[in-house]
Amino acid sequence: MEEEKSYDFYSIEKKWQNKWYNEKTYSVEDIPLDNVSVNVNGENRQKFYCLEMFPYPSGRIHMGHVRNYSIGDAIARYKRLKGYYVLHPIGFDSFGLPAENAAIKNNTNPKEWTLKNIETMEVQLKKLGLSYDWDRKIITSDSSYYKWEQLFFIQMYKKELAYKKLSRVNWCESCHTTLANEQVESGKCWRCGSEITIKNMEQWFFKITDYAEELLSELDNLSGWPDKVKLMQKNWIGKSEGLSLFFKISAEPIQLEIFTTRPDTVFGATYLAISPLHPLAKDLLKTEDARIKTEELIRKSLISKELNEKEGVFTGSFAINPFNGQKLPIYIANFVLMDYGTGAIMSVPAHDERDFEFAKKYNIEIKQVIKNKNNEKTSSNIEKNEINKNEMNGGIKEDEIQELTSPFLEDGILINSSIFSGLTSEEAKKAISLEAEKTGIGKRVINYRLKDWGISRQRYWGCPIPIVYCEKCGAVPLNEEDLPLELPENVTFTGKGESPLAKLESFINARCPVCGGQAKRETDTMDTFVESSWYYAKYTTKPGLPFNLDNNANLHSSNNCDCNSDAGKSSFGQSPFDKKAADYWLPVDQYVGGVEHAVMHLLYARFFIKVLRDLGYLNVNEPFKNLLTQGMVVKDGSKMSKSKGNVVDPDDLINKYGADTVRLFSLFAAPPEKDLEWNEKGVEGAYRFIVKIYKLSSLYKHHLNNVTIKKQKKFEDTNIELEKINNELNAIIKKSENEMEERFHFNTIISSCMELVNKIYEYDKNKTQNDLTISDAYLLKHILNSILIILYPFIPHVCSECFEILGSDITVECAGWPEIIETGYKIDTCNIAVQINGKLRAQITANLDSEQHDILNLSLENEKIKKNISDISLVKKYIYVKNKLINIII
């Protein structure tokens, strides 16, 4: 055996990376030219847009990035092997708080800090050998990017999709800015974990609620999304259908509007409850005592949404139930939310947990109006409820006294409800709603939990909002041709008080675009989730000259928005991307990222593409066709973090083992959707496997180098051991296709390849390479090449190198997905498990596709079976699963 060159990952990885980056191997055209639009077989190549969530340039990449990008790269490289025309871009989500916080702390410039980080991370990403089209790199903090965002903002403003209002908003004292609802997690800031307080501020909003229905209903079409994420979005949008009902206030000329999803319980209402922040709250108060108590409730509601105990105050006012004329006391109650529905409810303690709790506390009547459907006693709920026999025959006895120990929450049959008694809840909901509409005391409405997206941030390092406030004209958007409104650089950071922009006279003072008079600029910047809401569309067009919207055919014709179709047409007349390119590449065929963005980024991006569609920029309804949400990388059971001191730096690992090893381990240790437990010893295992592959290729270098693989259907006259291995290879080829396209369980592909490599070593042990006949060499080269191609998406450098070592005119990435080639070897026997009464007792070898009685006889000849079954007459029956198993029942 000749001396092998040892595996020098550093040189190998450098060699291939240089080739890829210098030759721009992974660059694609915005719209494929004729010469790439067909494959070698003359078939049309399909496009495939593979995207991973782009990183925030925080300084260095971390293991989460490595995992995310290894998954995406595996998919992108696989699709190229399969002949797709693959767009696989990368960029940096570079606006955000850390840059500004670093500026405050270290007296640096956020822009310089950010660009330096991008530079570092770009080097790191390139060292991982990811197959990106680097020509399409986006840096969102660059005005060449965010000027388009300002353009979108202006156009949204003109369509009233962006608006400003005074509102109670979430405030994070630590980040010193407001936050959108999606960015508050259990009352805490999503970024820093600080407690959120409530502030009343003028804020800019995007009218995402206009799209609530579409965002909800389109979820059904997203078959390529995990159910978990769809459910989270569904719950977040929180559609509920119900009845809005007007209650007259007795002795007052005013009405109170409430919202309920349970119109069927309207006869059980025993009080009304309104939010302390309800505009009518103070008007309804009748006593000084109630006023004082209410002030306290208002004070508490204003600072926090957190609630420990239900508290309320009787206002002294009464309302009239429009259905039965009953006089209902009106309470001010802290558990009623002002920003949902109408801020007022009818309380039905018998059939609502919260109303029940409140009624118990304040001794309010509890009146049951729904009973169990099946006429069974709800014994756990009702203590004294002797159901009148008459009820069985449909006759409902009124005025039964129900003593509930807990509310009855399910749907059922109405009782004590006048003409509606006897109806089911479902029927009654309809009937009562219709009646309310007929008599004009109410209307059916749909409410959403989703709120408009608050995008104002009182921070510097973000996209400036292109609005000025003119004394004469009010809020006025900039002229589109004056964009970009650049973020000024000559600012000082104190970390105290308002945004640095608010103190910068040169920025604040502006001319009104309408009247030319004195005006002041908006000093809030946009939420950085705005940049990530459309970056995937920007990628579809290479950077360069802006596209003229007017040159884009049919730009406004297929606009499915009901507004003026000229809305998207700006005087500026330009677009950040070519509409044809966007329509060609979008939607993203495979999106990969962390599940933490399930209701933030992923909801905003869905909203934004619909807005861009309605503005006429593209013709796409959804941004991401398939979504893969990968789990976290954890160590010692918890997420890697500086505070826990369990961070592993990818750079250290790459230097020690090489990028292929780090990538392989990331994909091997767990399926992508699960958390990945980091284990240094496991990394060594991955390294060992790569060395094994490299050694195997080196071992056969001289024997296979000159063997040229021809296209062939079958290998003849080959070594039987190799033929067996080829059979297993064929199974792996098939299985891998399924995994790479459907399930993404790369770990199972890798383990199959490990098994196969082990088998080749075993084969090698019993042979010397000189035994190789010419036909064996063909087959072996086919096997080795195929394994290299299958593993190439995961460990591209070493596979490229080994493919070259074994001798080929083309690189592995041009080789195409391996074909299944048969040999003369046919498996004509199989292993059959023999069970007695369902328990495994023996294994026998039988001819393939044997008849069941032959298998039975064969089984009964087996020593172990004989011991249990001495005679065939003992066999009561048996079940035979072809080529697999026989279960004999005695």
Added chain:
RNA sequence: GCGAAAGUGGCGGAAUUGGUAUACGCACUGGACUUAGAAUCCAGCGGAGUAAUCCAUGGGGGUUCAAGUCCCCCCUUUCGCACCA
């Protein structure tokens, strides 16, 4: 509290359609090579038992010839929402 997902050796995990549970990797144990170690290679590795066998996929029931897989109840963990009327 509501909703969802998951629970398999010492560990990460396989078993994709109900059909031979524990593939592959890690760790561990023994052996070879070595002055020694590292690396590598070989062998072993769910538990109990001398063995035949028996017991094992969070626990308990069920369906089935056959259950990690399907159904019901319970426990635990993780995630999301948390008074949304």
